[in-house]
Amino acid sequence: MQGTQEQIIRTEFSEIMQKSYIDYAMSVIIARALPDVRDGLKPVQRRTLYDMYELGIRYDRPYRKCARIVGDTMGKYHPHGDSSIYESLVVMAQDFKKGMPLVDGHGNFGSIEGDGAAAMRYTEARLQKITQEAFLGDLDKNVVDFIPNFDSTEQEPEVLPVRVPNLLVNGSEGIAVGMSTSTPPHNLGEVVEAVKAYMRHPDITTEELMKYVEGPDFPTGGIVVNKDELLDIYRTGSGKIRLRGKVEVEPVKGxxxxxxxxxxxxxxxxxxxxxxxxxxxxxxxxxxxxxIVDISNQSSKEGIRIVIELKKGADARNLENLLYKKTRLEDTFGVNMLAVANGRPETMGLKDIIRHHVEFQYELTTRKYQTLLQKELEKKEIQEGLIKACDVIDLIIEILRGSKNIKDAKACLVNGETAPIKFKSKYSEKAASQLKFTERQAQAILEMRLYKLIGLEIEALMKAHKETLRRIEDYQEILELPSVMSRVIQEEMDAIVSEYAVPRKTRIENAKEAVFEEKKIEEQEVVFLMDRFGYVKTIDVSVYERNQEAADAENKYVINCMNTDKICVFTDTGRLHLVKVMDIPYGRFRDKGTPMDNLGNYDSSGENIVYVNALEHIRGEKLLFATKQGMLKQVDGSEFDASKRTIAATKLADEDKLISVKIAGTCTQIVLQTVSGVFLRFALEEVPEKKKGAIGVRGIKLLKGDSLEHVYFLQEGQDTDVQYKEKHVQLNRLKIGKRDTKGCKIRL
Incomplete structure (x- = not known):
């Protein structure tokens, strides 16, 4: 445009990126994810509760649709989407997530088993009584600062005037940028007692505070089993709490x-x-x-009840330990008591959180009683004016009758200006000139109704004035004497505890680590069978001996092994899958068996089985590995004795595949055969022993487009005949060569 000049600001791109990211991160940390240490609320929770307060959705009034609350909160205070607002509203109403629910929900607000809440158009809510009294009760007394909302059209509280340490009582969880918070819930009565102890002795230690706060108190109950570690967790503000469910043993008929x-x-x-x-x-x-015979979930609104039926003679306590060891019935709760304090995120211990809460309570109480004192002083001023006016009521009436307007009458009452007013006598005029009412007193006199001159009304005024003077004295004492203010704060907290505190649900103790004693398996020899379709089973040795001919004919692998052993399954991808023999179905010879896919990590659609054997048979033996690209190596079988279910059995080059795994045994020579009919015979000792993680050495120089197909073992002085296409090849008559040569091609 004419008359304007474009201004280009040159700056380093990395600096702009860094500044923008830090601004974004701090916005998420302060304005979204972390609670304020003073009221223990995240911005979305604070705004939702304040909006409900503004809408008048009190505990003693009818429920209102959640959609109404969510929409109003989003439009006025929290423009970040309705889902986050509704989710926070739902969580504040769930008694299994919050030690002290802040919202009274009506309708389907989800269940402890993970069922989601109904849509916000169906559910209704209102404030809980404690929320109204202990979280929002003093908002009209100028106890907290109000700040503009996102578009400066409304005012919202910077923090709610919460009277209890909500961060500890209800806990908090949130993920910010580069940090997260996880504060467990605690018992209201215990936390308040700890706060009172700190107020009596500010130099109290965390260890002494924990005489009042035993540890977390989860709404689901359970047992904390690492009591000795809690002191360090509460001193630093971070650590891991070990939790267990509560298990009872019930006798059953039989x-x-x-x-x-x-x-x-x-x-x-x-x-x-x-x-x-x-x-x-x-x-x-x-x-x-x-x-274990059966398991059923019989939980209801009355509480959790998961029933595990046991066999007769089962060791119930040993099974309980198994559940602790192998399931989430024993779990850890990661503690990181991170909250916003003085405008910045800070990880705090128990004492630090209580200190911030107490400082906040002194600030709230000071501002509250300053506001109340100011109101009483104004009331005192008016009452004194009215009492004084009653003594000269005839003169005041004369002033009012002689005035042309309110302005003249008020000027006379305040400053004694008598010129514009007609008086009946000079005495009255002189008396009027000596009047010195304040502006507020004069206004009250002018607005006073005639019935206030009745004797009983004047008596009531005198009584109210006396009460006002008493309150002023009380308020001044609270503001001037810290000990009195401390007593007032403690009395307010005691009143909340007496009405809303509940007994502790979570038990705190030291428990030994759960130890499950597995029953010793009776060792016996079995026969492993695997057919060409990949179905496996194990049968008794005597059963196999009776059906040996059929078993050998129908199955690809027949392996004698112990039931305590493992079956090794090598695949063309170079992986080894280990399957416990105990996990393989044991039964009759004619049983179909189970697909190998169902027993391990082996995937028949992506890999093919190359070799199968029992671990006991290959332990201590040398295994020869051969790949499609002609790579060879020997590996000690003991390397495959692993605890994992799947390991890498060998390293493969790109596009290469494992084609053969064999136990070398007493063999002295090997013959390699390629797809195009090239044979190479050489001594097995030329193949070096390598680790399972090695690729190996080249066994044969392959022609272009050719690949290794078979590996044969030769014993000294033994005739071995194989068929290549239509021709028989006597392997022991092949010329002995060297490894990594071209070999000789069989002519058809």
Missing amino acids: GKERLVITEIPYTMIGANIGKFLNDVFNLVETKKTND
Whole structure:
């Protein structure tokens, strides 16, 4: 445009990126994800509660649709989408997530088993009584600062005037940028007692505070089992709490017993209950235990009840330890008590959080009683004016009758200006000139109704004035004497505790690590069978001997092994899958068996089996590996004795595949055969022994487009005849060559 000049600012791109990212990160940290240490609320929670307060959705009024609350909050205070607002509203209403729910929900607000809440158009809500009294009660007394909302059309509180240490009572969880917060909930009564102890002795230690706060108190109950580690966690503000569910043993008819889980770890809330049921089922499937007959979830609104039926004679306590060891019935809760303090994120211990809370309470109480004192002083001023006016009421009436307007009458009452007013006598005029009412008193006199001159009304005024003077004295004492203010704060907290505190639900103790004693398996020899379709089973040795001919004919692999052994499955991808023999179905000879895919990580659609044997048979032996590209190596079999279910058996070059794995045994020579009919015979000792992670050495120089197809072992002085296409080849008559040469081609 004419008359304007474009201004180009040159700057380093990395600096702009750094500044922008830091601004974004701080916005998420301060304005979205982390709670304020003073009220323990995130901005979305604070705004939702304040909006409900503004809409008048009080505990003693009808419920209102959640959609109305969400829409109003989003439009006025929190323009970040309706889902985040509704989710925070739902969580504040769930008694299994919050130790002290702040919202009274009506309708489907989800369940402890992970069912989601109904849509906001169906559910209704209102404030809980404690929220109204302890979180929002003093907002009209100028106790907190108000700031403009996102578009400066409304005012919202910077922090709510919360009277209890909400950060500790309800806990908080949130993920920011580069940091996260995870504060467990605590018992209201215990936390308030700790706050009072700190107020009496500000130099109190964390250890002494923990005489009042035993530890976290989760709404789901459960047992904290690392009591000795809690002191360090509460001193630093971070650590790991070990949680267990509560398990009871109930007798059943017939001499049986069952395990009943009546409380779950806080971390199991939601979908993890279903995962726990699956984990128990898997323990039975994988034969970790044979003592569980059935599992059922009988939980209801009355509470958690998960029933595990046991076999007769089962060791219930040993199975309880198995559940602690192998499922989420014992879990860890990561503590990181991070909150915004003085405008910046800070990880705080128990004492630091209580200190910030107490400082906030002194600030709230000071501002509250300063506001109340100011109102009482104004009331005192007016009352004194009215009392004084009653004594000269005849003169005041004469002033009012002689005035032409309110302005003249008011000037006379305040400054004694008598000129514009007609008086009946000079005495009255002189008396009027001596009047010195304040502006506020004069206004009250002018607005006073005649019935206030009745004797009883004047008596009531005198009584009210006396009460006002008493309150002024009380308020001044609270503001001037810290000890009195401390007593007032403590009395207010005691009143909240007496009405809203509940007994502790979570038990705190030191427990030994769960130890599960597996029953010793009776060792016996079995026969492993695998047919050409990949179905496997194990049968008794005597059964195999009776059906040996059929078993050998129908199966690709027939291996004698012990039931305590493992089966090694080598595939063309260079991987080894280890399957416990105990996990393989044991039964009759004519049983179909189970696909190998179902027993391990082996995937028949992506890899092909090259070799199968029992681990005991290959341990201590030398295994010869051969690949499609002609790479060879020998590996000690003991390298494949691993605890993992799948390991890398060999390293392969790009596009290469494993084609053969064989036990070398007493063999002295090998013959390599390619797809195009090239044979190479050489001494086995030329193939070096390598580790399983090595590629190996080249066994034969392949022609272009050719690849290795077979590996044969030769014994000294033994005739070995193989067929290549239509021609028979006597391997022991082939010329002995050297490894990594071209070999000789068989002419058809």
